[in-house]
Amino acid sequence: xxxxxxxxxxxxxxxxxxxxxxxxxxxxxxxxxxxxxxxxxxxxxxxxxxxxxxxxxxxxxxxxxxxxxxxxxxxxxxxxxxxxxxxxxxxxxxxxxxxxxxxxxxxxxxxxxxxxxxxxxxxxxxxxxxxxxxxxxxxxxxxxxxxxxxxxxxxxxxxxxxxxxxxxxxxxxxxxxxxxxxxxxxxxxxxxxxxxxxxxxxxxxxxxxxxxxxxxxxxxxxxxxxxxxxxxxxxxxxxxxxxxxxxxxxxxxxxxxxxxxxxxxxxxxxxxxxxxxxxxxxxxx
Numbered sequence: 001x002x003x004x005x006x007x008x009x010x011x012x013x014x015x016x017x018x019x020x021x022x023x024x025x026x027x028x029x030x031x032x033x034x035x036x037x038x039x040x041x042x043x044x045x046x047x048x049x050x051x052x053x054x055x056x057x058x059x060x061x062x063x064x065x066x067x068x069x070x071x072x073x074x075x076x077x078x079x080x081x082x083x084x085x086x087x088x089x090x091x092x093x094x095x096x097x098x099x100x101x102x103x104x105x106x107x108x109x110x111x112x113x114x115x116x117x118x119x120x121x122x123x124x125x126x127x128x129x130x131x132x133x134x135x136x137x138x139x140x141x142x143x144x145x146x147x148x149x150x151x152x153x154x155x156x157x158x159x160x161x162x163x164x165x166x167x168x169x170x171x172x173x174x175x176x177x178x179x180x181x182x183x184x185x186x187x188x189x190x191x192x193x194x195x196x197x198x199x200x201x202x203x204x205x206x207x208x209x210x211x212x213x214x215x216x217x218x219x220x221x222x223x224x225x226x227x228x229x230x231x232x233x234x235x236x237x238x239x240x241x242x243x244x245x246x247x248x249x250x251x252x253x254x255x256x257x258x259x260x261x262x263x264x265x266x267x268x269x270x271x272x273x274x275x276x277x278x279x280x281x282x283x284x285x
Contacts, residue, residue: 129274133268
């Protein structure tokens with residue numbers, strides 16, 4: 001049967017993103033098109049494939065071509081058939097949540113609070129509203145480029161401590177703990193990790209800022225006042241409206257990004273509106 005649509009590739013913004021339209025799962029079996037997808041991901045940080053119908057198994061198969069899909073850490077939010085797929089959802093069925101709600105509603109780089117974060121994330125929109133629950137994206141190399149030269153010099157060669165403590169959710173087993181006890185538990189279970197604050201992207205050769213305030217504890221060597229000033233500055237640069245791409249989801253959108261160079265956040269979903277996305281984290285082979 002002849003194709004009804006033509007595959008097209010367009011730049012999303014000058015600073016981040018490429019978008020494919022008219023692509024099917026079968027099209028991605030063509031090495032030329034798949035290689036183009038990977039090249040765009042490496043060079044543009046973020047790739048959107050609009051309205052590509054995929055089964056969970058097909059999403060997983062595409063993820064496995066990028067690297068090794070990782071089982072999600074929390075069993076109860078895994079897809080019932082595929083442990084590597086995390087269900088991000090506010091839907092409730094039979095009085096039970098089908099996934100984890102309110103994921104990533106703040107600016108961050110995925111899992112920067114661990115020593116070796118998975119380098120890719122792959123999302124597939126299963127049931128997504130078009131007028132809320134958007135995903136905002138910024139390029140960490142673009143953020144670095146816009147730093148004042150004075151700050152570039154001050155952070156050159158420095159390391160930063162990353163932590164999940166600001167965003168860790170209180171669970172049932174924490175009820176009754178004092179604040180001090182809860183903080184001690186966090187330090188034991190989720191110790192701070194150290195990363196270079198400025199890195200070089202091996203794909204593009206550009207310097208990029210590795211760290212967003214919600215996952216940063218401090219920049220080593222800066223005092224409390226300077227850390228606060230730096231955090232306020234990068235917050236402003238990350239969220240500058242003219243340097244943010246807002247992805248307004250459609251059902252079946254497939255979105256992939258490089259976790260270290262792509263900052264992102266999810267906007268609120270309107271009350272009473274369902275949103276379900278399948279997420280896969282991908283390690284290198």
